Amino acid sequence: xxxxxxxxxxxxxxxxxxxxxxxxxxxxxxxxxxxxxxxxxxxxxxxxxxxxxxxxxxxxxxxxxxxxxxxxxxxxxxxxxxxxxxxxxxxxxxxxxxxxxxxxxxxxxxxxxxxxxxxxxxxxxxxxxxxxxxxxxxxxxxxxxxxxxxxxxxxxxxxxxx
Numbered sequence: 001x002x003x004x005x006x007x008x009x010x011x012x013x014x015x016x017x018x019x020x021x022x023x024x025x026x027x028x029x030x031x032x033x034x035x036x037x038x039x040x041x042x043x044x045x046x047x048x049x050x051x052x053x054x055x056x057x058x059x060x061x062x063x064x065x066x067x068x069x070x071x072x073x074x075x076x077x078x079x080x081x082x083x084x085x086x087x088x089x090x091x092x093x094x095x096x097x098x099x100x101x102x103x104x105x106x107x108x109x110x111x112x113x114x115x116x117x118x119x120x121x122x123x124x125x126x127x128x129x130x131x132x133x134x135x136x137x138x139x140x141x142x143x144x145x146x147x148x149x150x151x152x153x154x155x156x157x158x159x160x161x162x
Contacts, residue, residue, distance in 0.1 A: 004032040006109040008100050008138075011037075011072045014115025018149040019076040020159040022113045026085045027162070034088040034107050035076050037069035038099045066091065083162060097137045104144060113147045114138065 007022045009015045019035060026033040039062060073089040080087035088107075092099040104112055114135060139146050149155070 002029065002031060002110040004034070004107060004109045005111045005113055006100070006104045006107055007033065007035045007076070007113045008115075009035050009037045009069075009072050009076055010115075011068060012115060012117060012151075014117045014149070014151040015072075016076065016115070017151045017155045018113050018115035019079060020155050021149045023076075023080045023083050023085050023087075024159065024162050025113075026080070026087075027083055032088075033080065033085060034090065034103070034109070035073055036090045036092060036100060036103050037073050038096045039065045039069060039091070039093040040096050041093055042095045062093075066093070079159075083159075096134045097141060100134075100138060101142060104142070109144060111145050111147060112138065112142060113149060116148050116150045 005022055005026065007015075007019050009019060022033055025031060041062070069091050073091060077087050077089050090103055092103065100112065103109075116135070135148070139148075
């Protein structure tokens with residue numbers, strides 16, 4: 001029985017639609033919902049080690065991502081509130097997969113929801129984010145079910161009338 005859902009947010013269209021879908025589920029089935037945004041420190045460190053970012057740029061980038069993450073969490077929390085759903089939020093800093101699975105365990109989530117990305121073929125090898133590069137790692141390593149939501153326009157239409 002699903003009672004708690006964790007939704008990974010990264011600001012992409014796919015993650016926002018996953019949040020909308022999760023909000024509809026939470027309201028329909030009276031579920032607890034928590035949104036998580038992870039500042040991907042592993043990628044930032046990788047960029048620094050490979051001299052793609054200077055040390056001060058690493059710090060600035062992390063600050064920018066924290067600000068961006070907080071804004072996305074406030075946005076999806078506001079979406080939930082607009083539909084009468086109370087949501088928890090958590091901003092984490094670390095390795096994306098580790099942080100998502102750690103929060104899922106501590107929250108005692110019964111389901112993790114992530115958004116799928118619309119990607120061009122050439123983007124698959126250069127983009128790193130929670131729902132593209134890490135998607136398969138989350139699915140492979142999770143001990144609880146994962147729901148991947150495709151960013152289809154019907155979700156917007158359903159959410160508006162919900």
